[in-house]
Amino acid sequence: MRLYSMPSSGNSYKIRLLAALAGIPLEVVDCEYGSAGLEAAKAAGALPFGKVPALELDGGVVLAESNAILCHLGEGTAFWPADPVVRAQMLGWMFWEQYNHEPVIAVRQALVSYPHRAADATPARLADLLARGHALLGVMETALAGRDWLVGEAVSLADLCLYAYTHTAGRRGGFAMDRFPAVNEWLDRVAALPGHVRLDD
Known part of the structure; x- marks a missing residue:
């Protein structure tokens, strides 16, 4: 999976943190504000709402919004309550x-x-x-x-x-x-x- 991530953003960081804690492999593409990486991601249509973070799944579907991405990655891990x-x-x-x-x-x-x-x-x-x-x-x-x-x-x-x-x-x-x-x-x-x-x- 590929994560389009703004290095200085807490919204992007929370996903990188979950991935590190849960052992979820991600390819991280840095898209800091004003960077060529961010503009390239926008031009490629990789950001559904025009902003990071965004997570491209193996099948090509792209998820937006940090907490929605957290829920997708967190389901089935120790961070997803059973109750x-x-x-x-x-x-x-x-x-x-x-x-x-x-x-x-x-x-x-x-x-x-x-x-x-x-x-x-x-x-x-x-x-x-x-x-x-x-x-x-x-x-x-x-x-x-x-x-x-x-x-x-x-x-x-x-x-x-x-x-x-x-x-x-x-x-x-x-x-x-x-x-x-x-x-x-x-x-x-x-x-x-x-x-x-x-x-x-």
Whole structure:
């Protein structure tokens, strides 16, 4: 399978992380913003929604959207809960990640990290994203208090999904991660999983 991946993107990273942890072989095509690789992938029609990540299956079908790709690759692995209720809870966190968490945590990181987004990084917008992001991290802190993983008794796709942008929230986004001890302990547990790879690996 071929993964069209933006190296600096958490949405692409979460798929590379799952593949590394689950031993799933992927050919990775780097498509960083503004790169020739990204333009070539678009020109070849390899990106169904015009953006990465996208996963080309062996038969030529291409899947889009990071969490849909996670579900496809994760089904049947240890990261896919057998219990249907736990599985629904996992999916709930994954929907929450794309609808609530990513548009705030990831966007603030992008505004302060990417030169082409600098014009949008007004003080008012950054302050708003910071306050909203801390509230979202507070939701995770409450959920993780007294437990190892977001759902059930084992690591799942929900953890990998939310790890992607949360583990860089302090370094790249300026969020005050020292406020969230349970989140930090959870980040350490994910980083200690056998086969873990870093964003920049």
